[in-house]
Amino acid sequence: MSKLDPVFLEVALQERSYQIAIGSHILAELFSRVERLLPGCRHLVMVVDEHLVGAIAHSMTDWCTAAGFRASVVAIPSGESSKSIGQLERIWSHLLEDRADRKSALVAIGGGVVGDLAGFAAATFVRGIPMIQIPTTLLAMVDSSVGGKTGINLPSAKNMVGAFWQPREVWIDLEHLDSLPVREYVSGLAEVVKYGMILDAKFFDWLETHAEALRSRDLEAVQEAVRASCQMKASVVEQDERETTGLRAILNYGHTFAHAIEAEAGYGRWLHGEAVSLGMHCAATLAAGLGMIDAGVVQRQSRLLDSLGLPVITQGLDPGRLYVRMQSDKKTEHGEVHFILPDRIGHVKSVHGIDRRVVIDLMASLLGG
Numbered sequence: 001m002s003k004l005d006p007v008f009l010e011v012a013l014q015e016r017s018y019q020i021a022i023g024s025h026i027l028a029e030l031f032s033r034v035e036r037l038l039p040g041c042r043h044l045v046m047v048v049d050e051h052l053v054g055a056i057a058h059s060m061t062d063w064c065t066a067a068g069f070r071a072s073v074v075a076i077p078s079g080e081s082s083k084s085i086g087q088l089e090r091i092w093s094h095l096l097e098d099r100a101d102r103k104s105a106l107v108a109i110g111g112g113v114v115g116d117l118a119g120f121a122a123a124t125f126v127r128g129i130p131m132i133q134i135p136t137t138l139l140a141m142v143d144s145s146v147g148g149k150t151g152i153n154l155p156s157a158k159n160m161v162g163a164f165w166q167p168r169e170v171w172i173d174l175e176h177l178d179s180l181p182v183r184e185y186v187s188g189l190a191e192v193v194k195y196g197m198i199l200d201a202k203f204f205d206w207l208e209t210h211a212e213a214l215r216s217r218d219l220e221a222v223q224e225a226v227r228a229s230c231q232m233k234a235s236v237v238e239q240d241e242r243e244t245t246g247l248r249a250i251l252n253y254g255h256t257f258a259h260a261i262e263a264e265a266g267y268g269r270w271l272h273g274e275a276v277s278l279g280m281h282c283a284a285t286l287a288a289g290l291g292m293i294d295a296g297v298v299q300r301q302s303r304l305l306d307s308l309g310l311p312v313i314t315q316g317l318d319p320g321r322l323y324v325r326m327q328s329d330k331k332t333e334h335g336e337v338h339f340i341l342p343d344r345i346g347h348v349k350s351v352h353g354i355d356r357r358v359v360i361d362l363m364a365s366l367l368g369g
Contacts, residue, residue: 004174004219006030007227011146011234013241016166020146020230022223024174027056027134031063037168038130041105043070045098047091047118049110050075052136055179056109072098080267082113083152083159091121105130105168111137111184112144112272116162119150123165133167136176138188138222139273142195142229143251145170147237153267157328158259164242172230174222186309187273189214190254192225193304194280195232198250201346203228204304211307250348253340254279260325261367264317277310278367286362287341290354297345312366319363323356 006023021030034041044064048057057073064071074094076082095104108118108131115133122131135145151162177185192214196204206228207214213221233251240247257279262270270278284298302312326337337359338352 002219004223007223009227009230009234011166012238013166016148016241018167018169020170020172020234022141022172022174022226022230024219024223027060027171027173028063030169030171030173031060031067033169034069034132035067037132038105040103041130042068043098043100043104044072044107045095045100045104046071046073046107046109047114047121048073048075049114049136050077052109056134056136060107060109076110076114076117078111078113080113080153080158080262080272083117085152087117088121088152091118092125095121095125100125100129102126102129105132107132107134108145108167109134109136110140111135112140115140115145116150116159117152119148119165119167120152120162123150123163128165130168131165133170135170135172137180138177138185138226139191140188141172141174141226142188143191143233145172146230146233147248147251148241156263157325158263160328166241170230172226174219174226177217177222182309183274184271185217186215187271189225189308190273190277190280190305190310192229193301193308193310194251194253194276195229197280197284197301197342197345198253198340198348199232199236199346200228201344203232204300204345208300208304208307211304215308246350249338249350250340253342253348254281254283256326256329256337256339257282257322257363259329260322261317263325264322274311277305277312278314281305281312282362282366283339283341285366286339286354286359287343289358289362290341290351292341292343292349292351297342300345314367317363317367319360319368322363322367323360326359 004024006021009020106122108115133145135141148166258275261275
């Protein structure tokens with residue numbers, strides 16, 4: 001990708017406010033902001049996806065040294081299985097051995113797994129040290145790097161242990177998307193579609209007309225998709241930072257199904273965005289079955305997902321076991337599963353009290369077999 005000057009967005013959270021920078025070939029200039037961003041900090045620990053250590057971490061370490069920072073690197077194995085107690089303990093131990101203190105900071109460089117894991121480590125080491133998010137996957141750029149959700153998985157449920165810990169800044173360098181495998185890049189587009197479905201019908205229209213440009217990684221189209229997605233995520237987080245009003249739950253559209261799919265299939269079979277795509281199709285189909293939307297909405301969403309290269313149906317999953325997984329979802333209350341369902345493109349509602357058999361039969365038709 002060519003050089004693209006950054007655009008800046010703000011996540012307005014009073015004393016926890018921060019900026020998101022979105023551009024291409026911008027990391028070197030953004031790094032010059034560290035001293036002003038983290039006054040008094042002279043020690044940076046970079047938590048990096050192991051596949052990026054050679055490509056990014058060495059350059060970052062050189063910049064740190066040149067600027068007078070002490071720096072070290074913790075390499076994290078790729079994949080969802082790294083969001084674990086074992087990897088979290090590795091980071092804590094490294095921080096301790098590297099003489100980290102409250103004037104140290106973490107820099108998370110990688111996808112959502114690294115960001116969530118490093119964020120939880122930052123939130124808990126000496127009861128909290130600052131961090132900077134540098135997401136390198138599309139999915140992390142448009143979703144997990146913004147909003148301060150951090151955490152790890154338990155063997156039977158995703159993201160059940162964690163903390164809210166806002167970054168000091170988020171640096172999104174679209175250059176990283178050049179080297180992403182096709183499947184991983186396309187996976188991130190599911191979260192982009194999510195924003196159109198839950199918040200902005202005009203953005204959904206834009207996605208329909210720019211699907212080919214996005215799939216081919218056209219730089220200007222990608223920057224606009226990332227900007228719009230981050231802006232919508234920021235707006236929701238500003239109104240419901242810690243999920244106390246219920247608004248932030250709309251960001252989980254498709255995720256109740258998706259988290260169950262990921263856990264039941266075994267972490268790694270489906271990329272997160274692929275599972276979200278399957279989950280959004282389940283959610284829209286369920287909404288249509290309940291009379292909340294007509295079949296045309298389901299078809300439009302399905303066509304868009306398909307045009308971006310995302311799955312909408314699969315086979316081989318046990319619907320009864322999936323439902324049991326759903327009962328461990330964070331939105332479940334007293335064993336009753338709450339679903340985020342669309343009532344039109346650009347708007348969703350939280351719905352509960354849906355008969356268990358209805359949900360299981362739907363999953364049998366879309367995910368079983």
